[in-house]
Amino acid sequence: MKTAKSGMPAGAVSDIPAYQRIKNYVIDNIRSGVWKAGDPIPTEQALCEMFGVSRMTVNRALRELVTAGLLVRHKGAGSFVAPPKFQSTLIQIRSIAHDIRDRGHTHHCKVLTLERLTATSEQSDRFGIPAQQPLFRSVIVHYEDSTPLQVEDRLVDAMVAPDYLEQDWHKRTPNEYLMQVAPLPTGRYIIEIRQPSTHVASALSMPASSPCLVMERTTFSNDRFASHAVMWHPGDRYRFTGNW
Amino acid sequence: MKTAKSGMPAGAVSDIPAYQRIKNYVIDNIRSGVWKAGDPIPTEQALCEMFGVSRMTVNRALRELVTAGLLVRHKGAGSFVAPPKFQSTLIQIRSIAHDIRDRGHTHHCKVLTLERLTATSEQSDRFGIPAQQPLFRSVIVHYEDSTPLQVEDRLVDAMVAPDYLEQDWHKRTPNEYLMQVAPLPTGRYIIEIRQPSTHVASALSMPASSPCLVMERTTFSNDRFASHAVMWHPGDRYRFTGNW
DNA sequence: GAGTGGTCTAGACCACAAT
């Protein structure tokens, strides 16, 4: 029994190994938001019947998704969608609010700008989006206790996050919010030194003559532009750290 | 047949799943240098007999080592130790010489310092090595064409790299050399802004009043301290970039 | 006790590489 599965175009799609088809099925359900973080997914037994394969095949598919960080599994209990990861390995792009709380300090933030705009031609080229694409922009200052630590200047695709302007950024940072609406991001980053504008310098309570440590990130979710962020940090009281 | 394997203390070690014991066996042979990059490792059939397990179990072990980047496998040919990775994913800590050549420029370097010394008490605490442990130190300037781009101030454990002082750094950077003698490193990094010493500033042909983009890395290989490096870059002509 | 995932077996067929 190694024929094309029922309901298949027989030949084309069935070249994909069964374990990969099962992985794709789970990934699609997570990406599309049908299954959210913490939700239980079908049991191995159920997936065996759905795909007409043996348990070892289902087990391999789910095990690989655990390795990829998409699922968590508990013996005797079931398999669940993993909580969103903040690019755990790689360079530790975690929530800055998280970082601050991990150090035992309090985090709060102040919204400087919140606006609706449309993509310039330069932006549509750079992000691969249509000209005039509706975008949202937020500029938020993050504080560690009462010290400003980051100015986050962010652009978000309005199609990806239509309710961006209605969020309460004191409850959830833009980063945390985007992990929900645009899961499994990929992208590029740059870390470099830049001189702050007077506006940024004053938001960070630092002299405009001092350098900033800047991370610029562009993220894509599901091969579609999601967000672009420039994060400014005072060079004398911020560093990136990580393990690998 | 699900009993403790022959030659085992029966109970203690045999709690480790068979696939994990096989992985450990392969990892140990790579870590210790018995199997070098490109070498063929035993076939699945051979490992089945060595460990007295079925082929599926061996297959799982080797497949996971491929995912981890330790092995490459070729259908019909065999399984081989993967070429050393320069921390491919994570923050792209590649060879700076590589980066420069990828940009189509030439790389060369100048050795400023090369010396033998012993660990201070502060260093032995920090790196978890014995007091007075013999160390080597190198200070090397890396150039992109004729422009200095990095001052690399490095400490290396003399036990890990006994021939460190005899290397030709124009052929192979310290980073590349260490990937050979201390494979599979893990460690921590810090990226931050620092003011250069006059010494560093002059080596980088930059004013001492300008900020440097600095990465500091401590690496461990096989749970043993291997190297500590501080890399200074002129803030106005260097950036870290990466994908994830 | 019923259901779940963790691990493992002893076979199998296949595509591919080396000879």
Added chain:
DNA sequence: TTGTGGTCTAGACCACTCC
């Protein structure tokens, strides 16, 4: 042709969780 890895099956025993 022989040997390799890639995939898969139809069972199995176990430890664990939840009821």
